[in-house]
Amino acid sequence: MKIVIVGAGEVGRYLSQLLSERDDDVTLIETSEETALSLEEEQDVRVVAGNGASAKVLKSAGAGSCDFFLAMTSHDQINIVACAIASKLGAKFTAARIHDQVYADNSVLNYQDYFNIDYLLNPEALCAVEFAKAIRNPERVAVEDFARGEIEVQRVEVAAESKLLGKPLRDIKFPDEMRVGYVQRGGKMFIATADTKLCEGDIVTVLGSSRNLFEKSRIFTGEKSLPKTSVVIYGATDIAISLARLLSHPRFQVRIIEPDLNLCKSIAENFPKITVINGTATSLKLLEEEDIGDADYFVACTRDDEENIMTGLQAKKLGVKHIHLTINKPDYEAVLSNMSEIMGLDLVLSPRRVTASEIFRYLSKEKYAKVGKLDDENVELIEVRVSENSKCAGKRIFEANLPHGCIIAALMHKNTSKVPSANDVISAGDRLIAISSKENVKKLVSLLVG
CATH class of the missing domain: 3.40.50.720 (NAD(P)-binding Rossmann-like Domain)
Known part of the structure; x- marks a missing residue:
C-alpha cells in the first residue's frame, strides 16, 4: 500500500518504521531538513523535506494517489489542513492526529465531515479510553467503545439473581438504546432472536449508550447497586x-x-x-x-x-x-x-x-476496518462506511436483508451516533459498526459498500 505520513515526531517516526517493515510504500514529510536527512539514513522510506500543509509539497509527495494519508504532527491545525488538502487531491483515506477537544465537539460543527477527513484521533483520549475500560469493567468479560466513545459493546454474565431468566427477549422491555446482540452458552455463540430465553451463566453481548450502559446492564447481573x-x-x-x-x-x-x-x-x-x-x-x-x-x-x-x-x-x-x-x-x-x-x-x-494500534485497525486493503473483537474468533466487530452504490442506502435496517448473524451495533449519521432500532434508515455516508459472523463479513460489506 502507498502511505504518506506528515510529521516525523515520536508518533510519525514510529508509524513509518512499522509500516516500512511490513513492506508498505511509505513517504514521510518533515519540515526539518536535518531530521529528514537523519531519517533517510535510519529508515527505508522516502523522505520529503517541506511543509506538510502545502498543496505543492503534498502533491510532490504523492498524496493525491496514496491509499492512506496520516497527518501526525503535534499541531492540530496543520494536521487538519493537510488532511483536507490531501483529500481534495485524491487520497483514499485520511487521518488527522488532534489534541484539542474542540475538534471532537460536534455540537455546533462536525469538523471531521466539514474538512472531509475520514478519522480524527486523539492519542491522549485513546489512552484514557484504555484506562477507563480496565477501571469500569474489571470483572466483566469484555468492553469495546465505538462511535466517538458514545456507544459501547459489553459482555456480561447473566446471574441467578437476574429477573430476566426464562423470559423470551420479546417480552422484556429493555431501556432505550440498549439491545442484546449475541448469547454465548456452553462455549457456543449464537445470535439473539425475539424467542431467545436467557439462562443463568449465559454471556450476553449488550449494545448501548456509554452514558448509562453500565448502570442499565445490572438487569443481567441482578445487582441492586454497583460497588464504589x-x-x-x-x-x-x-x-x-x-x-x-x-x-x-x-x-x-x-x-x-x-x-x-x-x-x-x-x-x-x-x-x-x-x-x-x-x-x-x-x-x-x-x-x-x-x-x-x-x-x-x-x-x-x-x-x-x-x-x-x-x-x-x-x-x-x-x-x-x-x-x-x-x-x-x-x-x-x-x-x-x-x-x-x-x-x-x-x-x-x-x-x-x-x-x-488504532491506526493499524484501518490500514487494510479491505473495504472495512476491524475495530474490536469478542471471545469467539468466529465473530468480528467491523466498521463500514455506506457508499452511494450500496443496496442498503435509503432502506430501514429491517428492509436491508442483512446476512444471518449480522447486527448493526452503532449507526453514525453526521453529528449523531446511536444504537439503531430496526426502523432506523441507513443513508449513504453513514458509518456503521457491525457485529458479524466471520463467514458473512464479506457478504455484509458487499451490501453496504456495493
Whole structure:
C-alpha cells in the first residue's frame, strides 16, 4: 500500500518504521531538513523535506494517489489542513492526529465531515479510553467503545439473581438504546432472536449508550447497586481530563493530584464532583495523609515518565490495588513491557503505541476496518462506511436483508451516533459498526459498500 505520513515526531517516526517493515510504500514529510536527512539514513522510506500543509509539497509527495494519508504532527491545525488538502487531491483515506477537544465537539460543527477527513484521533483520549475500560469493567468479560466513545459493546454474565431468566427477549422491555446482540452458552455463540430465553451463566453481548450502559446492564447481573470504586489520578494532563469525563458516574470516587495550583482551580471548576488535591504524588507524606493506599486504582499520567514510574511504585507499596501509568520514552517502553509484572504494574500505556494500534485497525486493503473483537474468533466487530452504490442506502435496517448473524451495533449519521432500532434508515455516508459472523463479513460489506 502507498502511505504518506506528515510529521516525523515520536508518533510519525514510529508509524513509518512499522509500516516500512511490513513492506508498505511509505513517504514521510518533515519540515526539518536535518531530521529528514537523519531519517533517510535510519529508515527505508522516502523522505520529503517541506511543509506538510502545502498543496505543492503534498502533491510532490504523492498524496493525491496514496491509499492512506496520516497527518501526525503535534499541531492540530496543520494536521487538519493537510488532511483536507490531501483529500481534495485524491487520497483514499485520511487521518488527522488532534489534541484539542474542540475538534471532537460536534455540537455546533462536525469538523471531521466539514474538512472531509475520514478519522480524527486523539492519542491522549485513546489512552484514557484504555484506562477507563480496565477501571469500569474489571470483572466483566469484555468492553469495546465505538462511535466517538458514545456507544459501547459489553459482555456480561447473566446471574441467578437476574429477573430476566426464562423470559423470551420479546417480552422484556429493555431501556432505550440498549439491545442484546449475541448469547454465548456452553462455549457456543449464537445470535439473539425475539424467542431467545436467557439462562443463568449465559454471556450476553449488550449494545448501548456509554452514558448509562453500565448502570442499565445490572438487569443481567441482578445487582441492586454497583460497588464504589476509588480512583486517584496523578497529573492534570489531557489524559487525566479525558479519563475524568469517562469516570463521571457516581460509582467512581475520583481524586486528582496536581502540583500546579492554577490547574487545580480549573479542574475544580469544570469537575465539581471530583476532589482536587494541590500537591505532588512524589511526597510520601501527602499520599499517607490522603489515604491513597486505600484506593482501588492509581493512574499516573504526568508528562514525566520518571515521576509516573516512581509514584506508581510508591502507591503500590502503600496498598493501592491496581497501578496504571503512561510512558512516553521509547527506551522506557521496552524495559517496562518486560518488567511490569515484576514491578506490580497492571497497565502501562504509551500514547504513540496506542495511536499506532488504532491506526493499524484501518490500514487494510479491505473495504472495512476491524475495530474490536469478542471471545469467539468466529465473530468480528467491523466498521463500514455506506457508499452511494450500496443496496442498503435509503432502506430501514429491517428492509436491508442483512446476512444471518449480522447486527448493526452503532449507526453514525453526521453529528449523531446511536444504537439503531430496526426502523432506523441507513443513508449513504453513514458509518456503521457491525457485529458479524466471520463467514458473512464479506457478504455484509458487499451490501453496504456495493
